[in-house]
Amino acid sequence: MRGAWPWPMRWTLPFLLAGLSLLASAWIAWFQHREYAEAVEREEIQRLKDRLTIEQTRLEVQLGQRNLAQVRAILSGLGLRRHLQHAWLIAPDGQVAAALSRIEIGVPWSTIHSRLTPQLAQALEAPAPPAPILHVRRLAESELLVAQATIRPGHRLIVVSDLALPLAERLAGARSILLTQSLAPFLLALTLGILLHGLWLRRAARLARAAEALGTGDFSSRAALSGSDELAHLGVAFDRMAERIATQHTHILRLASLIEHSPLVAIVWRNAPGWPVEFVSDNISRWGFEKQDLLSGRLQYADLIHPDDLPAITADVEQHLAHGPDRYVQTYRLRDGFGHWRWIEDHTWLLRDESGAVVSIQGVLLDISAHREAEVALRLKTQELIERNAELERFAQATIDRELQMLRLKQEINELSLALGRAPPYRLPEAADHEAGASP
Amino acid sequence: MRKAWLVALLLLGCASPPEPALRLALNAWIGYDPFVLAQAWGLTDPRRLRVVELVSNSESQRAFANDSAEAAAMTLDEALRLADAGVPLRIIAVLDVSDGADAILARPEITTPSGLKGRRIGVETSAVGHLVLSHFLAHAGLSWADVDVVAIEAGQHQAALTGGRVDAIVTFEPIKSMLLRHGFRLLYDSRAMPETIFDVLVVRPEFSDTSRLLAAWREGMTALMHDPRKAAETLARGTGLSAEEYLAALQGLRFIPPAESVRLLTASAGRAAPLETRAQPIVKELLALGLLRQAPNWTALLAPGKEGR
Structure with missing residues (x-):
C-alpha cells in the first residue's frame, strides 16, 4: 500500500477532502448547467413567443394601414432584445420589408439567405406556419432559436435568437451562488483536513515514526503523544509496548549474552526432512560452524549426526513427534565444523499448533564430549576395580574357606573331646562356634 | 457531457x-x-x-x-x-x-412661415423638434398659442404630413429629403440656428x-x-x-x-x-x-x- 500511494496520509487527506469537495461542487455545477440550459431554453422560447405574439398583431395592423415606417420601427425595436440576432419581415415579393438594420431593407431575401450559415439557411427553407401560428424551435446541435410566423397579408416574419448569451448570463448569475455553495464545503473540508492534519495525522505520523524507529531497533523510541483522544491512548499503549519490548530486549540480550558465554548452543529446527535449522545462537561458531551455513540450509543438521547414531536418533525423534512426550534428551555424536566428532547432549522440546502438529523443534545443545570421555575413563577404572575386588574376593574366599574348615575341624575335635569327657582342646569364639555348629 | x-x-x-x-x-x-x-x-x-x-x-x-x-x-x-x-x-x-438637416416642412400651399398661423404642426415634443419649433416660432413672429402642436414621433412624420393629419412637420434628415422629394415645402431649417x-x-x-x-x-x-x-x-x-x-x-x-x-x-x-x-x-x-x-x-x-x- 505504501508503495502504491507515495504521499503520507497527513497530506493526502486534506487534499483528498478538498478534492472531493471540489468534485462534488463540479458535479453540482454540471447538474445545474443542465438544468439551467433546459430552463433558459424553455424561458427564452416562451419570452419570444410572448413578444412576437404581440408584434404579430402590431405588424398586421400597421401592414393593413400600409404604414411601412411603423412596421420597420417594430422590427428595429426588436434589436433592443439583447439575445436577438436577426429579424426580417419578408414581403410577398421576396424582398426584405423590415429588418433590424435598415441597410437590409429592400434586399432580396434570397441574397440574405445565401449569406447565412448552412444550418440556419436550411432551417429557414421551411415555410412559415399559417397565421396566426408562431413556430419557435431550437436548431439541432445549435444554440439558436428560430421563430417563424406568417404576417397577413402574405408576409413572413423570421426572428433568430441566440440562447448562448442568456445561458451564459444565467450561469454567470448562478456562479456566485454556486461559488458560495462550493466554497463553504471546500473550506469546511479544507479546515477539517487541516484540523485532522494538525490534531490527528501529524501525531499519527509521529506515532508511525516512533514505530518505524522501534522497528529498526531503536528501542528508546517513544511516541510521547499528548491529549486524551483515541490516538493519545494509542500512543500511550505504544509507549508501554515499546517499554516492554525494550525491557524484553534487554532481557533477551542478557540471555543471549549468557548463552553466548555458556557451553550451551540454542537451536531451533523446522519439522522437515533433514531438520533444517531456523535459528542457532552465535556461539555455534565455537564448534567451527558458520551460522549462515546452517541457516541457509547449506548444511543439513541430520547430515552432521554420526551415521551410527542417526537411525536411532531419527527413530526417537519420530516417536516423540508422533506420540510425545514433547520434552526429551538425546545424546549423539555431531561432526563439528572442524571435522571432529563431538558428543552432544540435546535437550529438545516440541512446539505444537492447535491441531497438535509440530511447528517447531527447539533445543539446547551441550557439548558433553569431555564428560563423556571422563565417564568412559571412569567406567574403565570402575571395571578395573571391580575386577580387582572380585579377585580379592576370590582370594579371601579361599582363605576364609580354609579357616572355616579349620574351625569346623577344631569344633569337631572339641565336640569329640567333650564326648570323650575330655576338655575341648581348642578355644573357639562363640559365634564361630555357633556358626560352625549351624553350618552343615 | x-x-x-x-x-x-x-x-x-x-x-x-x-x-x-x-x-x-x-x-x-x-x-x-x-x-x-x-x-x-x-x-x-x-x-x-x-x-x-x-x-x-x-x-x-x-x-x-x-x-x-x-x-x-x-x-x-x-x-x-x-x-x-x-x-x-x-x-x-x-x-x-446640425447645419440645415433639421427642418420644418409644410404642405406646398403654405409658402411663408407666418402661413402656419392657426395650423397644425407635428413635432416630436420630447425631442429636439420642440427646440426647433421654438426657434421657428420666434423667427416667424408667432407664439405657441398661434399654432396647434401635434405630438408625432419621427416614424410617423411622413405619414402624418402626406396623410394630411398635420399642415407642417418638424423633422430631420433623411425624412426631410424624402418629404422635399414629395413636394413639401421647406419653411425653416437649422442653418438658421447654427451651432x-x-x-x-x-x-x-x-x-x-x-x-x-x-x-x-x-x-x-x-x-x-x-x-x-x-x-x-x-x-x-x-x-x-x-x-x-x-x-x-x-x-x-x-x-x-x-x-x-x-x-x-x-x-x-x-x-x-x-x-x-x-x-x-x-x-x-x-x-x-x-x-x-x-x-x-x-x-x-x-x-x-x-x-x-
Whole structure:
C-alpha cells in the first residue's frame, strides 16, 4: 500500500477532502448547467413567443394601414432584445420589408439567405406556419432559436435568437451562488483536513515514526503523544509496548549474552526432512560452524549426526513427534565444523499448533564430549576395580574357606573331646562356634 | 457531457462572466449613420457592440432611460432633458452639429412661415423638434398659442404630413429629403440656428469602457469620409433616398472630429468646457420653456471618452 500511494496520509487527506469537495461542487455545477440550459431554453422560447405574439398583431395592423415606417420601427425595436440576432419581415415579393438594420431593407431575401450559415439557411427553407401560428424551435446541435410566423397579408416574419448569451448570463448569475455553495464545503473540508492534519495525522505520523524507529531497533523510541483522544491512548499503549519490548530486549540480550558465554548452543529446527535449522545462537561458531551455513540450509543438521547414531536418533525423534512426550534428551555424536566428532547432549522440546502438529523443534545443545570421555575413563577404572575386588574376593574366599574348615575341624575335635569327657582342646569364639555348629 | 463538465469546472473557476454586447440606441438621423456603417461593414465586433436603429428620438430616449440600451445617440438638448428628469448619464462625445438637416416642412400651399398661423404642426415634443419649433416660432413672429402642436414621433412624420393629419412637420434628415422629394415645402431649417443642435453620445455612468463606442464612431466616420459614394449606397437603403440624395442630405450637418469632440467636452483651468459655453443659450431657452427644471450639472455630465485601445 505504501508503495502504491507515495504521499503520507497527513497530506493526502486534506487534499483528498478538498478534492472531493471540489468534485462534488463540479458535479453540482454540471447538474445545474443542465438544468439551467433546459430552463433558459424553455424561458427564452416562451419570452419570444410572448413578444412576437404581440408584434404579430402590431405588424398586421400597421401592414393593413400600409404604414411601412411603423412596421420597420417594430422590427428595429426588436434589436433592443439583447439575445436577438436577426429579424426580417419578408414581403410577398421576396424582398426584405423590415429588418433590424435598415441597410437590409429592400434586399432580396434570397441574397440574405445565401449569406447565412448552412444550418440556419436550411432551417429557414421551411415555410412559415399559417397565421396566426408562431413556430419557435431550437436548431439541432445549435444554440439558436428560430421563430417563424406568417404576417397577413402574405408576409413572413423570421426572428433568430441566440440562447448562448442568456445561458451564459444565467450561469454567470448562478456562479456566485454556486461559488458560495462550493466554497463553504471546500473550506469546511479544507479546515477539517487541516484540523485532522494538525490534531490527528501529524501525531499519527509521529506515532508511525516512533514505530518505524522501534522497528529498526531503536528501542528508546517513544511516541510521547499528548491529549486524551483515541490516538493519545494509542500512543500511550505504544509507549508501554515499546517499554516492554525494550525491557524484553534487554532481557533477551542478557540471555543471549549468557548463552553466548555458556557451553550451551540454542537451536531451533523446522519439522522437515533433514531438520533444517531456523535459528542457532552465535556461539555455534565455537564448534567451527558458520551460522549462515546452517541457516541457509547449506548444511543439513541430520547430515552432521554420526551415521551410527542417526537411525536411532531419527527413530526417537519420530516417536516423540508422533506420540510425545514433547520434552526429551538425546545424546549423539555431531561432526563439528572442524571435522571432529563431538558428543552432544540435546535437550529438545516440541512446539505444537492447535491441531497438535509440530511447528517447531527447539533445543539446547551441550557439548558433553569431555564428560563423556571422563565417564568412559571412569567406567574403565570402575571395571578395573571391580575386577580387582572380585579377585580379592576370590582370594579371601579361599582363605576364609580354609579357616572355616579349620574351625569346623577344631569344633569337631572339641565336640569329640567333650564326648570323650575330655576338655575341648581348642578355644573357639562363640559365634564361630555357633556358626560352625549351624553350618552343615 | 465533456463540454458540460468543462462548463462546470469553469463555473467553479474564475472565468469572467460573459460580457454582453453593448447596445447603442439611435434613431434614423443621418448624423448617426457612421455607427450604422461601422456595423454594416463589419468594422465593429457584433459581440461587443450592437447598434440598434430605432425610428424616433423618443424611442431611443426611452430605451436608454429604461435600461434597454447602455448607450444612445441624441441631441444635446435631449440629453440635458433626460439628465434633468433624473436619468443618470454621461456625455462622452460630440458627434455632429446640425447645419440645415433639421427642418420644418409644410404642405406646398403654405409658402411663408407666418402661413402656419392657426395650423397644425407635428413635432416630436420630447425631442429636439420642440427646440426647433421654438426657434421657428420666434423667427416667424408667432407664439405657441398661434399654432396647434401635434405630438408625432419621427416614424410617423411622413405619414402624418402626406396623410394630411398635420399642415407642417418638424423633422430631420433623411425624412426631410424624402418629404422635399414629395413636394413639401421647406419653411425653416437649422442653418438658421447654427451651432445649436449638437448630437452627442451618452452612456450610463457605470459604463466605463467607452472605447468600443468611440472606435466604432471613428471607424464609421473614416469609412464614410474615405468612400462617401459607396457608403451612401449602403446607408441609403431603407431611407427611401437614392445615394445621391443621401449624399446631398449629408450636407445638412457637420461631423465633429474626435479631437474636436474631446476639446468641446474638456474644461480647462478656470474655464468651462466649450460645449457648456455654447449650450448656454439652449439651456436658457429650455429653462424658459419649462423643459428643464434646473441648470445642468456640467461637471457631472461631461466625461470625454477615450478610445484607449
